[in-house]
Amino acid sequence: MKKTFDAVDWMRARRAKIDEEDRNLSWVEKREKTRQLLEIDPLWRRLKSRAIEPAAVPPMAVREPHEEYGVRPED
Numbered sequence: 001m002k003k004t005f006d007a008v009d010w011m012r013a014r015r016a017k018i019d020e021e022d023r024n025l026s027w028v029e030k031r032e033k034t035r036q037l038l039e040i041d042p043l044w045r046r047l048k049s050r051a052i053e054p055a056a057v058p059p060m061a062v063r064e065p066h067e068e069y070g071v072r073p074e075d
Helices: 007-021 027-039 042-047
Strands: none
Touching: none
16 A cells, blocks of 8 residues: 655655745744744634643652652642
8 A cells, every 4th residue: 555645754844844944034033933823823723722730749750859849748
């Protein structure tokens, strides 16, 4: 079965095109360009005000004294 669309190749080509377009822009100009593109994106408009409740206690990979991180120990 032959692929009709290669997402990895498409993404690489798209990134190369964006890099070429933005080559002479400063970081601030790139940030503003991104902000303007997001303002008109319908998906972003729906998702930007979504809030997700944080977990009560963040998972920890290493056990260290809670005081260092401002996390209360579980009772």
